[in-house]
Amino acid sequence: MTPETQTLPVPTFSRSDNGTQYRDLNGNGIMDPFEDPSLPPQERAADLTLRLSLEEKAGLMFHTVIETGTDGSLLETPGNISKSPTSTVILGKFMNHFNVHALGSARAAARWSNSLQKLAESTPHGIPVTISTDPRHAFIENSGVSFTAAHFSQWPEPIGLAAIRSSDLIRRFAEIARQEYTAVGIRAALHPTVDLATEPRWCRQAGTFGQDSDLSAAYVVDYLQGFQGTKLGPGSVACTTKHFPGGGAQRDGEDAHFPYGREQVYPGGRFHEHLAPFRTAIAEKTSAIMPYYGMPVGVELDGEPVEEVGFGYNKQIITGLLRDKLGFDGVVLSDWELVNDNLVGDQVLPARAWGVEHLTAPERMLKIINAGVDQFGGEECTELLIGLVRDGLVSEERIDESVRRLLLVKFQLGLFDNPYVDEDAAERTVGNADFRRQGHSAQARSVTVLANRTHDGGTSLPLSGSPSIYVEGLDSASLAGFGTPAESPETADIAVIRLFSPWDHRDDLFLEKHFHAGSLDFPPGLISRLQSLAERVPLIIDVRLDRPAVLTPLAGFASALVGTFGVSDTALLDALFGRILPEGKLPFEIPRSMDAVRVSRPDVAGDTENPLFPFGHGLRLPV
Structure with missing residues (x-):
């Protein structure tokens, strides 16, 4: 200059x-x-x-x-x-x-x-x-x-x-x-x-x-x-x-x-x-x-x-x-x-x-x-x-x-x-390479593994090799260096789906559409479609947890279930493949149902009955 x-x-x-x-x-x-x-x-x-x-x-x-x-x-x-x-x-x-x-x-x-x-x-x-x-x-x-x-x-x-x-x-x-x-x-x-x-x-x-x-x-x-x-x-x-x-x-x-x-x-x-x-x-x-x-x-x-x-x-x-x-x-x-x-x-x-x-x-x-x-x-x-x-x-x-x-x-x-x-x-x-590298590492480390299993009693994560991956909610370009994009679940070795924690969409007052409030239940049609997908290919689900979600239906059929709190597609894949080990522990509990949420006390931490995943839950990947 x-x-x-x-x-x-x-x-x-x-x-x-x-x-x-x-x-x-x-x-x-x-x-x-x-x-x-x-x-x-x-x-x-x-x-x-x-x-x-x-x-x-x-x-x-x-x-x-x-x-x-x-x-x-x-x-x-x-x-x-x-x-x-x-x-x-x-x-x-x-x-x-x-x-x-x-x-x-x-x-x-x-x-x-x-x-x-x-x-x-x-x-x-x-x-x-x-x-x-x-x-x-x-x-x-x-x-x-x-x-x-x-x-x-x-x-x-x-x-x-x-x-x-x-x-x-x-x-x-x-x-x-x-x-x-x-x-x-x-x-x-x-x-x-x-x-x-x-x-x-x-x-x-x-x-x-x-x-x-x-x-x-x-x-x-x-x-x-x-x-x-x-x-x-x-x-x-x-x-x-x-x-x-x-x-x-x-x-x-x-x-x-x-x-x-x-x-x-x-x-x-x-x-x-x-x-x-x-x-x-x-x-x-x-x-x-x-x-x-x-x-x-x-x-x-x-x-x-x-x-x-x-x-x-x-x-x-x-x-x-x-x-x-x-x-x-x-x-x-x-x-x-x-x-x-x-x-x-x-x-x-x-x-x-x-x-x-x-x-x-x-x-x-x-x-x-x-x-x-x-x-x-x-x-x-x-x-x-x-x-x-x-x-x-x-x-x-x-x-x-x-x-x-x-x-x-x-x-x-x-x-x-x-x-x-x-x-x-x-x-x-601002945004220099070292600062970005440290931020990316923190993203991957924050990934929280909630469930990790296979039908034969093993674990689905970490992923390995260069599998064919069917994705939804991820940019397929992020798969470069991890695997190859699959056009359909039928041609995939694994499916990776990213979801947002559910909310009631509102847009009457200024800013209202940006504030994710209301029910924590996923719509039943989405649950049905994902369950069908899990019957065709091993399914890894990530839920972006800007607040908790009722994950009970997903936990019943996902091969692996993770929660994230601000993680890029590439950082998520780094964690799923174990290249940067995910270390996350839940900063809040995951309720089992909306009924449990409705009767909980707003000022009391961890107050939902029999939570699906308690505060502090987070699995470690086998090394």
């Missing part, structure tokens, strides 16, 4: 009277305390807080989605997700926290990040932008949850990492993801998710570490240390641990993104079990905490009933429990769009104002502020917050509390001293 085709952006530095190099962000020719790199971040944040206008303070308290333009340019025409042009939110609303969705190549992503930071220098105090992201290293593409890896190295979903049962691997993943994020200017992670996968129907289990509270608490330590380090610094990615105080105990497994899933219930009395991983994350200095959308039903804390409103509105949960009892003094970032409805095309996703649907937008915002939230996720209505202050409903001192916390993170990350990245380094780092 020649200088003509890439100019590495660098900050413009000045020299103070004592020779200190600094960035004159407010352009006054003086090294003010917030610009002094030798001062502690706390002092710099406190100094800058006092200098900001109300409008600048309000901008800091909003964290919304942003989209990138073509080949790393800034997007000045709102797209399908972002609500306003980039210059409007940065220069007009003084916002500087953005959740990026689709990204181009590593070079384009780095170029866009640098352009964003350059634009931010034009604001009165040059406050740098913090770019955040949902998980983007695995397979699930859902703009409300996560993104496929694309140019980044590809790994199992978090629940697949947990299936391997290796703290070292989780830490290594986090270290690699941190390097790839920082290379393109992403400095905040809207993860990890430490909700417990205790309700088999809940649609967000793939992003968790499974059903076990102790394992989730242990793995969050490795995850945070890999991303943040022992403390936040210029090489760190600041993590938002979610969804406080635990989002897995959903009534009927429905998700709180949607009105019909707003209730979290604890019939087994396990509220504190769901809370445990957050205690660990707080002790490990997670930078931020995100409360979930759900509203607690029938919960008491210290003998007092908890108000039945969404956790982001709930003062007992955020101030009473999180701040006062657990001692968390980091950033509390609300989940997305608690204040306003989200209109996308001809679809709507109602504001997740559960329990306070009757309140106006300003009233909702006031209740969120009073609950103890620092930042509004998914919103850019800064004028509402400014209005609450000017009307005397919120004090500027209360605003300053949140502003100091938000600025402190930026100073700790070193963004004020240099927010720019090197495009060449980004291209070398």
Whole structure:
């Protein structure tokens, strides 16, 4: 790359009277305390807080989605997700926290990040932008949850990492993801998710570490240390641990993104079990905490009933429990769009104002502020917050509390001293061959062998030789080096079928089609067809377990049955042939029937009667 085709952006530095190099962000020719790199971040944040206008303070308290333009340019025409042009939110609303969705190549992503930071220098105090992201290293593409890896190295979903049962691997993943994020200017992670996968129907289990509270608490330590380090610094990615105080105990497994899933219930009395991983994350200095959308039903804390409103509105949960009892003094970032409805095309996703649907937008915002939230996720209505202050409903001192916390993170990350990245380094780092190799290995290792037999009492796996393979749900091109594609089951030595865990297909509300909810039963026609197939050829079935499935019928006729949690076709074949030994152990139990699921308690791990495969089940292949 020649200088003509890439100019590495660098900050413009000045020299103070004592020779200190600094960035004159407010352009006054003086090294003010917030610009002094030798001062502690706390002092710099406190100094800058006092200098900001109300409008600048309000901008800091909003964290919304942003989209990138073509080949790393800034997007000045709102797209399908972002609500306003980039210059409007940065220069007009003084916002500087953005959740990026689709990204181009590593070079384009780095170029866009640098352009964003350059634009931010034009604001009165040059406050740098913090770019955040949902998980983007695995397979699930859902703009409300996560993104496929694309140019980044590809790994199992978090629940697949947990299936391997290796703290070292989780830490290594986090270290690699941190390097790839920082290379393109992403400095905040809207993860990890430490909700417990205790309700088999809940649609967000793939992003968790499974059903076990102790394992989730242990793995969050490795995850945070890999991303943040022992403390936040210029090489760190600041993590938002979610969804406080635990989002897995959903009534009927429905998700709180949607009105019909707003209730979290604890019939087994396990509220504190769901809370445990957050205690660990707080002790490990997670930078931020995100409360979930759900509203607690029938919960008491210290003998007092908890108000039945969404956790982001709930003062007992955020101030009473999180701040006062657990001692968390980091950033509390609300989940997305608690204040306003989200209109996308001809679809709507109602504001997740559960329990306070009757309140106006300003009233909702006031209740969120009073609950103890620092930042509004998914919103850019800064004028509402400014209005609450000017009307005397919120004090500027209360605003300053949140502003100091938000600025402190930026100073700790070193963004004020240099927010720019090197495009060449980004291209070398993101998705490099070594990172991809490690991700591929982790995928194969996470494969979980549930059943493995032949009709004569032997085992079907590992596969060997170069068999003729009939496939469904796999790309036949992935068979290269493993076997030859068969046109029909009758001409095959073996059949390998990949299925998705079943779900009820819905598409009324925005995002609804991406959330796999409802029954865990496979349709009877599919079961009948697969059983017929098994009568003609030995049948290996893989089920992509983004949540459990009722596998009882399949287990009756499959020669081998495996579960995967974010695994490519090639990585699956590497595991089936034993070239990379599968090590997976179930991170949640597999229920025997939907009847057992319906009578289980949503907050209790492993609560379905006589499960087909218990938590921790996973066979080893003969070597």
